[in-house]
Amino acid sequence: MATPPKPTKRRTYDAAFRAEALRLASESRSTQAAARALNINVKLLYKWQKAVQTPVAAALGASLDPTTAAELRQLRATNRRQAQELEILKKAIAIFSKTDEQ
Incomplete structure (x- = not known):
């Protein structure tokens, strides 16, 4: 067996x-x-x-040159970081507005 x-x-x-x-x-x-x-x-x-890959980047495919692709990656990273910072600020405003009301 x-x-x-x-x-x-x-x-x-x-x-x-x-x-x-x-x-x-x-x-x-x-x-x-x-x-x-x-x-x-x-x-x-x-x-x-x-x-x-986003649908736009997938559609563009290899038509992006390396410098444009690098700039696009950098801009997306900056966008993500700024979105995170905005969320943190929104939470901070909510916290501080609650303490002011009390």
């Missing part, structure tokens, strides 16, 4: 690892080289890249 094979568990990756992998892939000479450096499947890295 042969024993059944053991079930394999999939590795899970947190958001920080994914973000770092995507950053490394964008700065690397190729996505395959980045996947090898991180010891992950290249198809998984391609899947993550496709998931983070």
Whole structure:
């Protein structure tokens, strides 16, 4: 009697690892080289890249030159940071307005 094979568990990756992998892939000479450096499947890295692309960026595809793509990434990062700062300020206003009423 042969024993059944053991079930394999999939590795899970947190958001920080994914973000770092995507950053490394964008700065690397190729996505395959980045996947090898991180010891992950290249198809998984391609899947993550496709998931983070917006429909506009996906439609533009390779038509973006590297400087425009870098500027776009920088602007998106700035936009995310400013949105977070705005949320913090909204919460602070709510907290301070409650203490003034009491």
